[in-house]
Amino acid sequence: MSTFNYKDLIRDKKEGKQLTKEQIFAWVEGVTNKTMPEYQLSALLMAIYFKGMTIEERGYLTQAMASSGKRMNYRDIPGRKVDKHSSGGIGDKTSIILVPLMMELGVKTPMVSGRGLGHTGGTTDKLEAIPGFLVGISFEKMKEMMQSIGCFMGTQTADIAPADKVIYGMRDVTETVDEISLITASILSKKFTEDLDALVMDVKCGPSAFMRTIEKATELADSIKRTCESTGTQCKACITRMDFPLGEHIGNANEIYECIIAFDTKSEYCNSVRRLQFCKNTPGLVKFENGVQSAVDVLVIITFVLALQMYLVSGLESDELKGFEAVKKAWLSGNLHKHFDQLCALQGGSVDKFLAHYKLIQDQLDKPEQSGKVITITAPKDGKLVKVDGVAIGNLMVDLNAGRKVFGEPINHDVSMQWYPYPNQQIKKGDVICKIYHPDFVKKNDHTFTFKADQHFCSTVTKRVHDTLIYSEDPNYTYSEPLVYNVL
Incomplete structure (x- = not known):
């Protein structure tokens, strides 16, 4: 007692x-x-x-929660250990690109990720779309991988910060989830078990994020940064915009596929990287020549900003311009696919088997005509697309079983949305907005669709997507919110 x-x-x-x-x-x-x-x-x-709670209290709470279970120890492994964490977004697959990129740059990256819940996806769920990939690896396996390749991609187990699970469960039923001190400690307690020297935090801000306003996002970013530093852990907190999805794919397997394509030096993604320019006067230190021109650009610039900050806090480079050049060279090296293959193999996964399976799905998405398992949704009118309700997009994918409503609920990794719009795009009626693949779609003779036993579900999918789109009929209007608000 x-x-x-x-x-x-x-x-x-x-x-x-x-x-x-x-x-x-x-x-x-x-x-x-x-x-x-x-x-x-x-x-x-x-x-x-x-x-x-004061920053000092938050630091103590974070340390206490991290110490409530097992903690990793990498002090005998040379080099600063750096991880990245996101507060959650739509199509947020940056971690899956960042880890092979850090491997190429020589940055040690122990990464413990989470599952999706609500309208946002989780890195762990995406990785499990790869046949055989084991996210629940042991502490011994984590250390073995840190010693051999300098990284791993695991998930929270019962041994990692068990107090956080209890406290979070109580917060959920007592309406105290949105208290900034408790949010900070919950996020950082899991990260502190990784024996980190530095953390790069991606705080999403906007209508598709948990933090809807710049004031709330800044409050969380500042809390995380100051709490980290109070415990001796360096932190860079990036506040990034979250309205349009990141990239062209939303789901699980298809987001892995998009990352693999992004490794290909002949891809649109690498062409996007080539267009990036160093810009000292912007918060993220980078900008695009001629601005954002595609959904691919949105993913590339956010990923690059995070990669640059990870590289700078790693201690391998302190000069921002040289860091920019090194990250760009690493992304375009042609080695990222090899690094990802190596990572997956050590955790039991087969990229070749994944690609053989997913190519069958992508072939259906690539067909110009509507296939039996794909719904194509087009723009209902002309206009400049200025905003998207990403929460509604995420919730639609949850309803299609790409995500979960209840913790522990199984998901279908193959459900895929291919997304085309980007900020300030001039849309014409009939332009393709997105395509949705689901193995349980059934195309009828009258070219309508059914979904399992629900005759009306598919007829509502198009309307739900249309309702997420916010247009301006003024062709000169420009939605000027930056993709990177600030880096603290």
Whole structure:
């Protein structure tokens, strides 16, 4: 039975006092060993919701939660360890490009990723679209891979920050999920188990993100950066726009496919990289010659900005221009596919088997005519496309079983959306907006579709996509929000 007085802890926070390191570690220990009653945990979380926590408290909470389970130890492996984390977006596949890119640059990258929940996807789910790929690797396997290739791509297991799972579950049922101190500690506790020297954080901002306003996104980015630094971990927090999907693919298997294409030096993605220019006066230090011209450009510039920040905090380069040139050279080296193959093989996955399977799906998406498993959705009118409701796009994909509504729910990795629009694109009626592949679509003789037993579902898909598009009828109007708002 616990001898710690949780009532004192709750009272101190209710009165707005700063909790001590000893109090916070005792609280997390009580959560982990189940000696703290749920009603007292609930009361404490609500007190924190209304009174907040200082940066020092957030640092202690993060460290305590990270220490509630097993922690990795890579001190005997030379080089600074750098990871990246995103607050979640639509079509956000940057991690899958970043890890092979860091391999080429020589940056040690231990990466623990999460699953999708709600309208956003998860890196773990995407990787599991590769036949045999094991995300739940052991700590021993993680270290072996860090020693041999300098990276791994794992997922949170029961051994990693178990206190976070308990506290998050209680936050979910007590309406305290959106408290910035608790969000910060939840994100960082899992990252701190990786024995990091530096973290690059991608805080998504906009109508398709969890942080809808620049004020909220900046608050979270600042909290994460300052909390990291209070514990001796370097951090760069990038605030990036999240309205249009990142890239041309939304789903799981098809996002892996898009990343593999992005490794090809003859691809549109590498041509996009070639158009990037160093720009000291922009927050992300890069811009496009002639601006954003495709959905591919949106993915490339966000990925490149994150890669550049990861390279700079790795300590391998301090000069920003030289860092830009090194990242560009690495992406265009032609070696990223080889690195990705090597990573996948060490975690049991076969890229060749994946490509053999997914090519059958991509062949259907590439057909100019509507195939039996693909719905093609076209623009209903002329206009300049200025915004997209990415949450609605994400929720549509969840309804099609590419994502999950309940934690642990199985998903269909093959469900794919191929997306074409980009910011400020001049659209004409009849232009293709997107194509959606689903193995359970059935094309009838009258060219309409059914979906499993639901005769009306497919007739609503087109309307749901159309409803996500926000036009301006003024051809001179330009939506001027930047893709990278700031880097803290």
